[in-house]
Amino acid sequence: MLAGYARVSTDEQHLDLQLAALTEYGCKVIFRDHGCSGVDARRPGLLAALEALGPGDTFVVWRLDRLGRSLADLIDWMARFSEQGVRFVSLTESIDTTSPTGRFMFHMIAALAEFERGLITERTRAGLAAARERGRAPGRPAALTANQLAQARALLATEPLEAVARHFNVHRHTLRRHLRRTGTG
Template sequence: MKIGYARVSTEEQHLDLQLIALNTFGCDRVLTDQGISGVRFDRTGLKEALSLAQKGDTLVVWRLDRLGRSLGHLVEVMSGLRARGVEFASLTESIQTNSPAGMFMFHMIAALAEFERSLISERTRAGVAAARQRGSKPGRPLALTPEQCAQAKELLRNHSETFVAETFHVHHRTLRRSLSQGAAEATDNVHCSSLA
């Protein structure tokens, strides 16, 4: 049996591309996680996919980083699969571990991916430090203005979080984030507080 696993890091991202690729590859079953970082290995969909896989099965992902972002954890998962006689395939990198060459490719690509993430992280930290020195505030701007935060706070007294989020055309997580960031950043006349 081919067991597919798909993951996106945020609720706003879509699984469509991964699901199409996994179904085209012929996966009998596809498990997913949405809005969960690849750094975490306590993912419901991943746990179910790993427990479902039996000897002779193949765990399939669209891209290696959908399984995980830490080389150590990836190797740990792969070792567990190999010990149980479960093969692994990553479609984008054309990795199939049913051969020594496939295992070698897995280790090489996983190591290069981790190296690339380390470089990106290092550049990001350097960029944030430079922005702070220039007096800029790094990070994504708030989805709601301070005035909208105040209105949202008032609406939340009598309405559900879903209703308020729809009123401002944002996802409920975006509403929460805006209110909590607004509470932390607002120093003027309008202050927002986080959801209870």
Template sequence: MLIGYARVSTEDQNLDLQRDALGRAGCERTFEDRRSGAKADRPGLLAALDYARPGDSLVVWRLDRLSRSLSDLIALVRRMEGTGVGLRSLTEGIDTSTPNGRLTFHLFGALAEFERALTRERTGAGLAAARARGRRGGRKHRLTPERRAHAVELYRARDRTVGEVCRLMGISKPTLYAYVAEAEARS
């Protein structure tokens, strides 16, 4: 049996393209999610996997509909293989129920892992080069050092609530607590 799975990242996106493709592919039942692929909690995918029996195939329009992370995707396919469920990706033309499909899937996986490693390496080299030139990453402080010190003084005086200090300084509570921790680390 072919079981379809469709996912979009947000509520306002449309599943019609994926539904149509899965219907043309012959899926008898389709499960759906409307949430990011980076989130582990995908009830539609879990329901599809619970519904699938040995010999069935989970069909997706594209592999990125299953997962954003290669390691998560490979773990998911291994889990499916362990229960006798195959994977078909319509766009990439992959079918893990065949030897050629398994080979293609693992080659894609190896290439994607290689690309991620190169990206990490280039990013690290770029950050190191920027640090060597005196540049620091991260978000700029909202307040000047003097105003940060003043916020910490107001917090330590305990004359106002944390919320009042934050409204007065125009910062959030986590920012205030970060400034307090920074001041304590310096003293």
């Protein structure tokens, strides 16, 4: 069996590009995960693919990062495929693990991908630290101002939490979280 696997992390993303490439390669069965992070090992589509694959089958992904987000994850997947006698192919990186060269290329590209992810994480952390030094708070602005929180506290003396949250057009969890942060929730 020639089986493909396509994954996107958010509901707003589309699988179209991956599906087209997998179909063009000849995959008759394509397992999918929509809105699943590559960090989560319990992706329904991927787990279904593992159950369906057997010795002599080929598992195809559009790109390595569709399968896993770290070198350790990717190596674990390769070990699983090897134990099952499953060939692995990554289209974008031109990796085919049936040859020693393919296995070597897999390890080299996976290591580079993890290195790149580490650099992105470092740059993000440095950018957040620089923003804090400039007096800017990273993330979304608070849903409620200090004045609104004071009003909410007063209203909570006579109104249920849900009604107060509706009054300020926020979810009850948001209101509770803001109150907890200010030490009144």
